[in-house]
Amino acid sequence: MTQQLLNGVFRGSIYALFALGYTLVFGILDILNLAHQAVFMLAAFVALALISALHLNLALASLLAVVAAGLIGVALERTAFRPLRGRADSRVSSLISSIAAATILESIALGVWGPDVTRFPLGVLPAPGQEVGIPSIQLVTIGVSIAMTALLTWMLQATRLGRQIRATAENPTAARVLGVNVDRAIAASFFISSALGGVGGVLFGLAFNASPDMGRSVQLKGLAVIVLGGMGSVPGAVLAGYALGLIEVFTVAQIGSSWSDAASFAVLFLVLLVRPRGLFGRSAARLA
Amino acid sequence: MRPMSSPSLAALFLSLAALAGPAQAADQVVKIGASLSMTGAAAVYGATQKNGITLAVEDVNRSGMLPGVKLEAVVEDDGSSKEQAISVYQRFINQYKVAAIIGPTLSTMATAADPIAQMQHVPVVAVSNTAPTGITDIGDYVWRVSLTEKQVIPGAMKTAQAKLGFKTAGVLYGNDDVFTKAGWDVMKATLEQLGIKVLGTQTFAKMDRDFNPQLTSLLGQKPDVLVISALAENAASIVPQARQLGWKGPILGGNGFNSPSFIKNAGPSAEGVLVGTSWNSASADPVNEKFKAAMAARGFTADQFAAQAYTGVLVIAEAIKQQGGKAGREDVKAGLAKVKDLPTPLGKFSFLPNRDGQHEPAVQIVKDGKFQILH
Numbered sequence: 098m099t100q101q102l103l104n105g106v107f108r109g110s111i112y113a114l115f116a117l118g119y120t121l122v123f124g125i126l127d128i129l130n131l132a133h134q135a136v137f138m139l140a141a142f143v144a145l146a147l148i149s150a151l152h153l154n155l156a157l158a159s160l161l162a163v164v165a166a167g168l169i170g171v172a173l174e175r176t177a178f179r180p181l182r183g184r185a186d187s188r189v190s191s192l193i194s195s196i197a198a199a200t201i202l203e204s205i206a207l208g209v210w211g212p213d214v215t216r217f218p219l220g221v222l223p224a225p226g227q228e229v230g231i232p233s234i235q236l237v238t239i240g241v242s243i244a245m246t247a248l249l250t251w252m253l254q255a256t257r258l259g260r261q262i263r264a265t266a267e268n269p270t271a272a273r274v275l276g277v278n279v280d281r282a283i284a285a286s287f288f289i290s291s292a293l294g295g296v297g298g299v300l301f302g303l304a305f306n307a308s309p310d311m312g313r314s315v316q317l318k319g320l321a322v323i324v325l326g327g328m329g330s331v332p333g334a335v336l337a338g339y340a341l342g343l344i345e346v347f348t349v350a351q352i353g354s355s356w357s358d359a360a361s362f363a364v365l366f367l368v369l370l371v372r373p374r375g376l377f378g379r380s381a382a383r384l385a
Numbered sequence: 386m387r388p389m390s391s392p393s394l395a396a397l398f399l400s401l402a403a404l405a406g407p408a409q410a411a412d413q414v415v416k417i418g419a420s421l422s423m424t425g426a427a428a429v430y431g432a433t434q435k436n437g438i439t440l441a442v443e444d445v446n447r448s449g450m451l452p453g454v455k456l457e458a459v460v461e462d463d464g465s466s467k468e469q470a471i472s473v474y475q476r477f478i479n480q481y482k483v484a485a486i487i488g489p490t491l492s493t494m495a496t497a498a499d500p501i502a503q504m505q506h507v508p509v510v511a512v513s514n515t516a517p518t519g520i521t522d523i524g525d526y527v528w529r530v531s532l533t534e535k536q537v538i539p540g541a542m543k544t545a546q547a548k549l550g551f552k553t554a555g556v557l558y559g560n561d562d563v564f565t566k567a568g569w570d571v572m573k574a575t576l577e578q579l580g581i582k583v584l585g586t587q588t589f590a591k592m593d594r595d596f597n598p599q600l601t602s603l604l605g606q607k608p609d610v611l612v613i614s615a616l617a618e619n620a621a622s623i624v625p626q627a628r629q630l631g632w633k634g635p636i637l638g639g640n641g642f643n644s645p646s647f648i649k650n651a652g653p654s655a656e657g658v659l660v661g662t663s664w665n666s667a668s669a670d671p672v673n674e675k676f677k678a679a680m681a682a683r684g685f686t687a688d689q690f691a692a693q694a695y696t697g698v699l700v701i702a703e704a705i706k707q708q709g710g711k712a713g714r715e716d717v718k719a720g721l722a723k724v725k726d727l728p729t730p731l732g733k734f735s736f737l738p739n740r741d742g743q744h745e746p747a748v749q750i751v752k753d754g755k756f757q758i759l760h
Contacts, residue, residue: 100605100630104597111595214618216650235597305594305622306650314592349598354587355560357598 101350102343107235109342110242114297115315116322116334117249118290124329125266125286128188131195132173133294133319134312135202140166140295141302141311142210149218155303163295170291171284173198178287179280199312206309214308238300245296246335249289253331262286266329321365327378337376340364412455415712417442417701418477419458419694420488420498425465427490429645430513435460436685437694438487444679445702454710456702463489467497474498478505484705485510485717487697492516499523508718512697513690515640517567521740528721528740530697530731532663534568534640539575540746541661542612542637546579548759549635551609553582557599557623558614558639560588568614568639576612584608589619596623600630614639621650628654635659643689648751655751659759664689664731665747667758676730696729703727 115137122130144162147153153161177198181190253259264272265282273279301311322341326333341361348360368375419438422431442458445451459481463470470489477483478501485508489495492514502509503524511529514520515537521527545551554576559565576583584606587599596619603611604627613636615623620642627636635657638647642660651658665673666687676695680687704720705712721740726733732744749756 100601101598104595104601107597108595213646214621214650216621216652301594308618310592311594314594346598349587350602354589354599358590 101346103235103239105343105346106239106339107342108346109339110239111297111301111315111338112318112322112342113335113338114242114245114293114300115319116326116338117246117331118292118294118297119319120323120326120329120331120334121249121286121290121293123323124331125262125283126178126182126191127329128178128191129195129320130173130178130290131192131316132177132198132202133195133290134316135199135206136166136169136173136291136312137294137298137301137315138206138307138309138312139169139202140298141307142206142215144299145210145215145217145302145307159296159299162299163292166295166298167288167292169202170287170294173291174284174287179283203309203312210307210309212309214306216306217303234300234304238304241296241300242335245293246331249293249331252289258282258285318361321361323375325365325368325375327375330375330377333375333377412453413710413712414455414457415705416457416459416481416483417698418473418481418483418486418488419460420463420470420473420477420486420490420494421460422465422490422494423460423462427465430490430690431462431465433686433688433691434488434490434512434694436680436683437691438698440676440679440683440685440691441695441698441702445698451702451705451710454705454712456698458698459483463494463498465491465494467494470494470498471501474501478502478507483507484712484714485701487512487694487701489514492520495520495527496523499527502526506718507714508701508721510697510701510721512693516564517571525740526718528700528736528742530700530734530742531693532742532744532746534564535571536741536743537640537661537663537746538568538571539578541659541748542572542575542579544748544759545610545635545637545659546581549610551581551635553584553608554610554612555584555603555606555608556586556612556614557596557603558586558588559591559616559619561590562616565614565616565639565641568641572612572614572639581610589615589623591616591619593619594622596626597630600627600632604630604632608634610634611636613637614641616641617644617647618650620647621655624651624658625654643756648754648756653754655754658751660749660751660756662689662747662749662756662758663744664692665745665758666692666749667760668730668732668747670728670730670732672728673730673732692730696731696734699729700724700727700734 119133140162143165144158147158147161177194178191181187181194261277261282264277265279269279322337323334326337344361344364345357348357421434422428438458442456445456461473463473477486486502487510489498490513495511495514496519499509500523503526506526509527511520513531515531515533517533517535521529558569585603587603613623620638638658638660648655677687703724704717707720707723708716725735734744737743748759750759
């Protein structure tokens with residue numbers, strides 16, 4: 098039972114890390130960045146390449162991979178989103194443009210690393226058997242996700258950049274009037290969003306190996322998480338992430354693995370029925 | 386010396402031709418087309434199959450098994466694609482006028498191309514298709530050397546149980562894939578037949594990466610053995626995760642595990658994993674010993690796919706022999722039906738009434754990063 102609890106919180110941590118980045122961009126731009134899963138995947142491959150080709154240690158390689166993910170995010174914003182901003186149909190065109198970006202990034206990964214699953218070199222993580230029972234990567238992932246959530250919350254609440262991001266999310270025009278550099282705030286939130294996705298990707302890759310399609314399995318769950326938590330809400334994304342992870346794992350443990358997806362999407366359905374804006378979502382009146 | 390007149394030159398050539406003539410005129414060349422995946426997703430299998438076929442053709446021609454008949458293999462690349470397999474078949478049938486076709490490498494291509502051979506009444510010998518249904522069902526011209534999951538898994542499980550004596554099992558299988566689901570159906574029936582109690586059954590989808598919940602649940606029931614039906618990619622994640630959760634017991638995998646990429650990605654966790662196989666590489670049978678020595682002499686790696694391809698050629702040669710050296714398409718088809726207890730690298734080989742192959746399968750265990758036969 099303890100192990101299953103851990104499995105659930107671990108899975109929830111990955112969902113939360115993924116959804117944090119998703120929800121941050123949605124909160125500020127009202128667009129879904131479907132290329133987020135590709136950044137998630139590339140971060141894992143970058144870390145893998147740094148470790149296997151340059152023999153960097155895990156911590157340094159992970160850090161560089163996360164920064165690289167952030168930079169990919171900024172590049173995405175410049176090429177795939179900023180040119181479309183301000184257009185009449187920018188939400189739909191941004192969505193489509195993000196799908197295109199995801200396809201391009203996935204093709205790059207396919208070209209460089211091939212379609213197969215690639216494993217992190219042995220010895221990067223403690224070999225199985227050395228620590229019986231609880232896989233250490235699970236504990237690391239849980240710790241990192243809590244730390245990242247705390248860091249993001251502090252950054253948004255207490256720093257100047259955080260205030261600028263929140264102001265931009267609230268009303269870009271008003272923020273600009275007040276002297277906020279809106280383009281910079283948006284670029285910064287893309288960097289943070291993608292870096293968070295990168296953290297999730299590296300941890301996911303360490304736990305389950307890297308493959309060009311690894312992001313897709315998390316993408317749909319990440320979407321469910323931000324809908325459940327309330328589009329654009331940071332605490333919502335984290336809590337919904339943990340909730341979804343735990344629901345899935347306990348469905349497997351108690352009812353059977355075939356029901357796992359059914360249970361999580363049934364919960365999503367119920368929440369949408371009872372509380373359409375999600376658990377922590379802003380009310381429709383305020384959005385208008 | 387005066388120049389030789391042209392009539393005498395012609396006479397010289399005629400007499401030379403007459404000297405060389407008898408041997409050549411009697412040697413009837415019989416072409417066998419081999420449609421193999423030399424490029425694309427299944428390229429790794431195609432290359433070793435070609436080695437097996439090349440060797441078999443030479444062995445048959447040298448052995449004097451078919452007096453007056455010279456086999457010739459025409460190998461073409463199906464590119465691991467249905468469309469290319471179909472065009473290769475058409476070339477074999479209409480251009481090269483082959484007596485029989487070996488291949489194609491994957492079941493998917495077989496379902497697309499074999500119907501063309503069936504329609505034109507050209508015998509096909511499948512050497513690596515393992516889908517339990519839909520291959521020999523195509524028609525009476527389609528024969529198969531490779532064993533299906535249904536034939537390999539029960540034997541493997543029986544042997545493994547005899548060695549390891551397990552009584553209870555935990556089962557994990559992919560329920561969104563025809564191949565892994567079919568593997569599970571066979572496993573379930575065999576477990577029942579052997580009286581092994583299934584303590585828990587869990588499923589997963591191809592896209593899944595995290596199998597910890599399923600495995601924690603299964604391991605909590607303390608089975609003697611883990612039985613898993615998964616594709617190589619999923620298997621390479623499942624096995625390390627099970628080991629990380631503290632599982633030290635045996636793991637019995639389906640045919641999906643039968644890939645070097647599984648060992649590569651699962652690393653040391655793969656040690657001790659048991660998988661059924663069609664080819665007993667450790668068999669001391671003289672035909673197998675000779676096959677392995679000949680492959681090694683050429684610098685080829687002998688594996689299941691090479692052994693099956695070699696057997697494919699041998700089976701066609703035997704069919705021609707059974708028909709008294711006649712090698713028309715109908716002769717080969719009639720001859721194939723008469724193949725019985727033929728000594729091959731796979732063991733004594735016969736066809737079942739439904740044209741699927743039959744021979745003794747074996748069990749291999751991952752040891753020192755390699756598949757080895759479990760004795």
